[in-house]
Amino acid sequence: MLAGHGMRMSDARRQAYAEAYARPGALKAGFDLYRSFPEDEQDNAASRHVTVSKPILYLRGADEPVHIEAYLAGFREHGLHNIEAKIIERCGHFSAEEQPEKVALAIKEFIGNHPVIFP
Helix, strand or coil: CCCCCCCCCCHHHHHHHHHHHHCCCHHHHHHHHHHCHHHHHHHHHHHCCCCECCCEEEEEECCCCCCHHHHHHHHHHCCECCEEEEEECCCCCCHHHHCHHHHHHHHHHHHHCCCCCCC
16 A cells, blocks of 8 residues: 555545546556666666765655665665655655645755755
């Protein structure tokens, strides 16, 4: 389950997702994201040792099964040395849908902490 503990998708939202995925080509498009991973890896090989200095915010739901430090280590290993993480409480993978106010606050705080980049 990708949603946070105790979180349930409303019937209206479930219906909206079902209708979206029922459209012609929708499932293929969704699966194509995963099919593109090998090509994406090849495309990114040229920039393997590039360091990204811009600040990056990585948000993750507290109820997601993988610990955030594992992801941060991978990002840093691949050149994202100025990455900050924020755990969004009471949600899983769908942070922006499960806790939109908390996500918005985290983004607002991040922007406020980087006034030179986000004037």
